[in-house]
Amino acid sequence: MSASKSKVLLIGSGGVGTIASYALEYAGKAEVTSVLRSDYAKVVEQGFSIDSCDYGKIPSFRPTNVVNSVEESLKFGPFEYIVVVTKCVPEVSNMIDVIAPAVSPESAIVLIQNGIGIETEAVTKFPNNVVLSGVSMIGSANLNSHIVHESTDSLKVGVFESNKLDNELTQAVCKKFVTIYTNDKNECIFDESVKFSRWRKLVYNACLNGVCAITGVDSGRLELFGGVDGIIRKAMKEVLAIAKSDGVELPEDIMEFMIRSDDPVYYAPSMLVDVRKGNLLEIEVINGNPIRIAEKNGVSAPYLTLCYELLKVIQRKTMEQKGLLTVPKERPVPK
Amino acid sequence: MSASKSKVLLIGSGGVGTIASYALEYAGKAEVTSVLRSDYAKVVEQGFSIDSCDYGKIPSFRPTNVVNSVEESLKFGPFEYIVVVTKCVPEVSNMIDVIAPAVSPESAIVLIQNGIGIETEAVTKFPNNVVLSGVSMIGSANLNSHIVHESTDSLKVGVFESNKLDNELTQAVCKKFVTIYTNDKNECIFDESVKFSRWRKLVYNACLNGVCAITGVDSGRLELFGGVDGIIRKAMKEVLAIAKSDGVELPEDIMEFMIRSDDPVYYAPSMLVDVRKGNLLEIEVINGNPIRIAEKNGVSAPYLTLCYELLKVIQRKTMEQKGLLTVPKERPVPK
Numbered sequence: 098m099s100a101s102k103s104k105v106l107l108i109g110s111g112g113v114g115t116i117a118s119y120a121l122e123y124a125g126k127a128e129v130t131s132v133l134r135s136d137y138a139k140v141v142e143q144g145f146s147i148d149s150c151d152y153g154k155i156p157s158f159r160p161t162n163v164v165n166s167v168e169e170s171l172k173f174g175p176f177e178y179i180v181v182v183t184k185c186v187p188e189v190s191n192m193i194d195v196i197a198p199a200v201s202p203e204s205a206i207v208l209i210q211n212g213i214g215i216e217t218e219a220v221t222k223f224p225n226n227v228v229l230s231g232v233s234m235i236g237s238a239n240l241n242s243h244i245v246h247e248s249t250d251s252l253k254v255g256v257f258e259s260n261k262l263d264n265e266l267t268q269a270v271c272k273k274f275v276t277i278y279t280n281d282k283n284e285c286i287f288d289e290s291v292k293f294s295r296w297r298k299l300v301y302n303a304c305l306n307g308v309c310a311i312t313g314v315d316s317g318r319l320e321l322f323g324g325v326d327g328i329i330r331k332a333m334k335e336v337l338a339i340a341k342s343d344g345v346e347l348p349e350d351i352m353e354f355m356i357r358s359d360d361p362v363y364y365a366p367s368m369l370v371d372v373r374k375g376n377l378l379e380i381e382v383i384n385g386n387p388i389r390i391a392e393k394n395g396v397s398a399p400y401l402t403l404c405y406e407l408l409k410v411i412q413r414k415t416m417e418q419k420g421l422l423t424v425p426k427e428r429p430v431p432k
Numbered sequence: 433m434s435a436s437k438s439k440v441l442l443i444g445s446g447g448v449g450t451i452a453s454y455a456l457e458y459a460g461k462a463e464v465t466s467v468l469r470s471d472y473a474k475v476v477e478q479g480f481s482i483d484s485c486d487y488g489k490i491p492s493f494r495p496t497n498v499v500n501s502v503e504e505s506l507k508f509g510p511f512e513y514i515v516v517v518t519k520c521v522p523e524v525s526n527m528i529d530v531i532a533p534a535v536s537p538e539s540a541i542v543l544i545q546n547g548i549g550i551e552t553e554a555v556t557k558f559p560n561n562v563v564l565s566g567v568s569m570i571g572s573a574n575l576n577s578h579i580v581h582e583s584t585d586s587l588k589v590g591v592f593e594s595n596k597l598d599n600e601l602t603q604a605v606c607k608k609f610v611t612i613y614t615n616d617k618n619e620c621i622f623d624e625s626v627k628f629s630r631w632r633k634l635v636y637n638a639c640l641n642g643v644c645a646i647t648g649v650d651s652g653r654l655e656l657f658g659g660v661d662g663i664i665r666k667a668m669k670e671v672l673a674i675a676k677s678d679g680v681e682l683p684e685d686i687m688e689f690m691i692r693s694d695d696p697v698y699y700a701p702s703m704l705v706d707v708r709k710g711n712l713l714e715i716e717v718i719n720g721n722p723i724r725i726a727e728k729n730g731v732s733a734p735y736l737t738l739c740y741e742l743l744k745v746i747q748r749k750t751m752e753q754k755g756l757l758t759v760p761k762e763r764p765v766p767k
Contacts, residue, residue, distance in 0.1 A: 311646065312745040317763035322748035327741035360765040399734035406662035407742075410647040413657035428652035430695040 102128040103277050106176040106199050107160070108167070108192070110136060112237030114182030115145050115244045117209065117252075117278075118160045119152060120285075121180075126277040130162035130173040136242045137165040149237075149246035151282040167199050175201035178274055180231075185210045185382045188412065189421060193218045200226060205270045209233050209252070211302055212382025213295060213343075213390070216257040227270045230257045232294040250283040255291025296340040297347060301355040301366075302383045304332040307404050310368035310378060311411065317363035325356055328400065335398040339387050342394035377415055380408040437463040438612050441511040441534050442495070443502070443527070445471060447572030449517030450480055450579045452544065452587075452613075453495045454487060455620075456515075461612040465497035465508040471577045472500040484572075484581035486617040502534050510536040513609055515566075520545045520717045523747065524756060528553045535561060540605045544568050544587070546637055547717025548630060548678075548725065551592040562605045565592045567629040585618040590626025631675040632682060636690040636701075637718045639667040642739050645703035645713060646746065652698035660691055663735065670733040674722050677729035712750055715743040 105127045107118050114131075121127040133140055144157035162173045170176075179196050200206065206219050209231035219228045236248035254275055256267040272287050279285040288294055305316050308328055312319065319325055333352040340347050359366075368378050384405040391398040416422045440462045442453050449466075456462040468475055479492035497508045505511075514531050535541065541554050544566035554563045571583035589610055591602040607622050614620040623629055640651050643663055647654065654660055668687040675682050694701075703713050719740040726733040751757045 308742070308745075312742055312749065314745060314749050318749065318752075318759060319745060321759050321764070322745045324741065324745040327744065328738065357765070359763075361763050363759075363763050400738050403663065403735050403738050406659065407643070407647055409662065410643075410649060410654060410657045410659040414647065414649050414653065417653075424653060424656055424698075428694075428696050428698050429656070430692070 102126060103177045103273075104174060105129045105277075106167075106170055106174065106179045106196070107131045108179070108181050108196060109183035110140075110145075111182065111184075111239045112244055112246065113209065113233055113235055114180075115147070115158075115239060116149065116151075116235065116237050116246050116250050117180060117182055119147065119149075119155070119158055120250060120278055120280060120283050122160065123152070123282070124277070124280040127178075128162070128173075129160040130164060130170045130176070131160040132164055132167055132170055134165065136239075137163070139242045143242075145239075145242050145244055147244040147246065149244070151246065151249055167195060170199055174199060176204050178205050178207055178277075180207040180209060182209045184377070185212055185215055185379050186377045187218075187381050189377060189416070191218070193222050197222070202226075205229055205274065207231055207254070207274060210382070211298070211379055212386060213299055214386035215382050216259055220257060220259045220261075224261065227262060227267050228257050228260055229271050229274060230255050230291045230295060232288070232291060232298055234298075250285075252278065252283070252285045253288035253291055253294045254278070254285065255288040255294075258292060292343075293345050293347070296336070296343070296345045297351060299340075299383065299387065300333055300336050300347065300351050301358065302368075303336055303387055303401060303404075304329050305355065305359075306366040306368040307380075307384055307408055308332070309366045310372045311404065311407050313369070313372065315363045315365045315369065316359045320356070329356060332400040332404065335391070335396075335401045336387065338396050339391045339394070339398060339401075342396045343390055372411070372415075375415060375418060377419070378408060378412055380405065380412055384408055437461060438512045438608075439509060440464050440612075441502075441505055441509065441514045441531070442466045443514070443516050443531060444518035445475075445480075446517065446519075446574045447579055447581065448544065448568055448570055449515075450482070450493075450574060451484065451486075451570065451572050451581050451585050452515060452517055454482065454484075454490070454493055455585060455613055455615060455618050457495065458487070458617070459612070459615040462513075463497070463508075464495040465499060465505045465511070466495040467499055467502055467505055469500065471574075472498070474577045478577075480574075480577050480579055482579040482581065484579065486581065486584055502530055505534055509534060511539050513540050513542055515542040515544060517544045519712070520547055520550055520714050521712045522553075522716050524712060524751070526553070528557050532557070537561070540564055540609065542566055542589070542609060545717070546633070546714055547721060548634060549721035550717050551594060555592060555594045555596075559596065562597060562602045563592050563595055564606050564609060565590050565626045565630065567623070567626060567633055569633075585620075587613065587618070587620040588623035588626055588629045589613070589620065590623040590629075593627060628680050628682070631671070631678070631680045632686060634675075634718065634722065635668055635671050635682065635686050636693065637703075638671050638722055638736060638739075639664050640690065640694075641701040641703040642715075642719055642743060643667070644701045645707045646739065646742050648704070648707070650698045650700045650704065651694045655691070664691060667735040667739065670726070670731075670736045671722065674726045674729070674731050674733060674736075677731045678725050707746070707750075710750060710753060712754070713743060713747055715740065715747055719743055 144159040147155040205227040479494040482490040540562040
């Protein structure tokens with residue numbers, strides 16, 4: 098049966114990516130080659146340990162092939178699907194350049210990442226490959242190769258509008274991916290309006306996620322301290338206006354739905370967690386790209402714009418702390 | 433000669449206030465009663481030690497009278513001037529209530545504090561007392577009753593517009609204060625347009641000070657990381673527009689002057705220093721009051737408004753950390 102399995106290359110084994118590998122291999126329809134970096138040695142030796150709300154306790158999970166570079170993965174290809182589940186931080190690394198050596202004429206690229214406009218580079222660089230859009234709703238974290246998976250894996254997959262390929266082909270490729278990903282424990286659907294789902298998720302991410310990161314408080318405190326009334330509702334209205342200018346009409350009540358979505362928990366959104374850990378944030382795709390769409394379409398979005406500008410400064414502060422940029426020893430001044 | 437000295441009550445012996453006490457006693461024209469709290473015991477015993485760019489090294493300075501409460505100060509009154517040099521954080525303490533027991537019919541109240549609209553309560557509560565506006569330009573810090581005074585004491589004093597008293601009286605009271613404060617080492621002038629000076633200083637404080645506090649970077653990095661172009665110039669334009677609506681026409685080039693005013697230093701503005709130390713910020717008088725004037729006068733100020741809203745959240749986070757507010761154990765949710 099092994100010959101009929103789809104070959105999948107998976108990049109990014111954080112909490113979401115490792116559960117995706119597991120899901121793909123669970124029903125025996127895919128053979129996953131996983132590119133690992135920091136976890137490589139440990140996983141080769143011991144595998145991931147998983148504690149999952151969907152799959153239970155798995156003492157040791159090792160994807161079929163574990164490699165430590167894309168170059169090394171090539172011997173297990175060619176790949177039918179190349180699944181990217183990394184954080185999207187284009188200021189620091191270009192994931193499309195990273196996967197390029199593995200992209201064959203038949204490969205479909207699946208971007209399971211947050212944000213808007215994340216596909217531009219893939220579609221431009223690989224105009225003859227299908228590029229799929231995955232919007233994941235899951236709670237899962239990788240704590241030093243131990244996966245704590247707390248809320249069920251629910252994945253919507255569709256075709257990016259910007260694919261200029263035959264519609265029937267792209268849909269077939271997408272639906273096949275849904276078939277191999279789906280098993281009896283998770284939820285994975287083909288989403289004809291995946292663009293809607295992507296903008297919908299952004300209502301939370303561009304607003305609550307970003308403002309909690311800037312202010313350093315969880316979403317419960319943000320509300321108690323006046324930030325939901327003073328900031329979030331206004332910023333969310335801007336997201337809805339930008340989405341509309343991009344052809345996506347989100348219902349007004351999505352705003353209250355997202356504001357209440359962490360109830361009754363003092364919940365620290367992922368960007369706040371990352372700020373606290375000194376990690377980089379996905380600000381270009383979550384905050385920057387919507388602003389650029391707003392500018393292009395003439396939509397006023399002062400709150401989101403200022404949040405983005407503040408997050409850019411915070412991101413550069415983190416980059417300096419991580420040694421990814423240095424400031425001149427003396428402050429440069431105009432002559 | 434002691435009988436001819438002006439009796440001055442001084443509240444707030446931080447870096448600015450202690451140099452003010454020293455200045456007032458230096459030329460022998462005033463007798464200062466200083467209300468201390470945290471420094472009280474140490475200063476009674478040893479005095480302040482001062483390292484001053486204006487006065488040199490002073491091993492031990494003790495104002496004429498040192499007390500630990502306004503009530504205790506009364507035995508040294510009545511006071512001709514009551515000088516308030518505290519940080520202005522009305523969310524936490526009402527300084528006018530604090531000084532009230534010491535205000536006699538002849539007392540003038542001198543507010544050497546940052547921000548706009550800081551006099552409202554004094555003028556309302558003491559309509560028959562002169563209320564003076566002091567705008568201080570000084571670099572001075574109190575490090576555990578050791579004063580490090582690094583840039584010269586330059587004080588502008590004028591009469592708040594909202595004083596409804598006879599103009600000749602208020603000006604005479606103000607000029608007398610200038611006379612007793614001035615000595616051969618410092619600079620103190622009677623400022624007929626002190627309102628202009630107050631708004632002028634706010635161009636720096638509401639923008640660079642606030643945004644450095646929010647992002648956690650000094651003003652040099654803020655510029656290198658894009659925040660001056662992306663945020664500060666827009667926010668400063670809003671300050672100028674609000675000032676104009678309040679009758680104060682600031683020159684356009686004040687913006688670049690303030691942006692360059694920390695050159696060539698990677699300078700941490702006071703609000704950033706306070707955030708790093710976990711101190712409360714003067715957000716209501718520096719950020720909140722200008723926004724309220726903008727709203728009243730129909731001036732659009734989205735950047736300053738969002739900065740204020742973010743700072744309010746950060747302030748409440750600090751208040752929680754300091755035990756000045758508590759959040760419910762469980763996050764309240766709407767029924």
